Amino acid sequence: MKIRFSASTHVGKVRKVNEDSILTMPEQGIWAVSDGMGGYSAGDFASQCVVDNIAMLPSGLPPGDLIRELRTAISRAHESILTEATNRGAGIIGATVVVLVVAEGHFAGFWAGDSRLYRLQSGSIELLTSDHSLVGALVEAGELTWDEAERHAQSNVVTRAVGVDGALELDKIRGEVFPGDRFLLCSDGLSKYANFSTLERVLRSEPIETVADTLQQIALDGGGADNISVIVIDVI
Template identity: 35%
Template sequence: MQGQFLTHTGQVRKHNEDSGGIFYNSSGQLLAVIADGMGGHQAGDVASQMATRLMKEKWEDSNELASPDEVEKWLSESITSINNSVYEHALNHEECYGMGTTIVGVACIKDFTTIAHIGDSRCYLLNDGGFKQVTEDHSFVNALVQSGEISKDDAQYHPRKNVVLKALGTENHLEPDIRTVCLEQGNKLLLCSDGLTDKVNDDELQEFLQVDDVQETGNRMIDLANERGGEDNISLVLLYHDLPGKEGDS
């Protein structure tokens, strides 16, 4: 598995409230995370970095996970626990009151990957069936799309497109959406914050993923988002599964 985490503050903001990374447990299994913080002052930084750090610590302390059921249970319990920790931190620190963060985490285990998320940071999968978003945004505009009130194209330009309906750390009890998908040779995964998807559409993301160099592809995605304004922080993880003719990192 080839992997790369990249983040950029963008062209407008002074602080990067995104966080993320690629981590390995004691058995060498991979977990990738993207978190996009929100809150007054620098509380967004606190929420996203806290969520990422706790995910990293929990994953590095975990043993080998063999089945989708085991991975789904681990992700559900871990994110629920982290949600409670972030929520309690916000309650006990006045400067962090109301903070929260999106989170999308992907555990890659041999021939399958399990995706857990809260908020509107996304996971995409490119395989023989095409390119598709495998997470469902917990956002105001996506709720309008699902109800048929607006189209997906309209959602891109809606004035409230960045309103998140569900974020880690904002409620005492919150569970992530979780799903498991099969992975085959040559499949590619993209995790990203909305700083990327607000500026680069799905067709363009798919085109970028035709290139097998993860560093080059990630940099080109970020460059385009910045060229188009870069009003938000931009973060992504690229994961390439056993590319033909290439040795993957495990």
């Protein structure tokens, strides 16, 4: 398999600081998006802490070891953010995270919070993650669709994140990858402005060189009230 990708992160039109952080490590087959929370100088610290710990993973690890080390890296970030929050005495500091790993014809996705992983396969889009949020619970209960959840008044209330509360819980999904698969990782700064049909249309039509910028522009045109982070990965 060959991999191509494009990535973009933008502060948006309203906020003064970009509290999102992205990471692209194609040699190791790792991509990540982290969305910080906690306000100025706290949210950006938290998201950067997450991606920095992942970036320190050694190269050349077998897939099983890579997965274990990835979990350990995110757990280290969790503890570092908890310590920083205590030292600052500034209340909750945290960050969502979504990570994609591609190796040996398979993928694994890990996440905590409401940053998302989608896959476009055979022209159809699928959300591979499930938001850890108040509205995410309503979707899981069958009371809302994901598109309806984005318009809910409490759509920004996250129930799980790195650096928040006690032990860190990461959800995981895994499966095979096939030539033609296209993966999208994003923060909620994109998903709140781009519904499933919009994402499917763009992911089906845009080349890898421009797709991340096109998605970013959709969020900006929609209002850009949040930071926007996008990574698109093509399997060839």
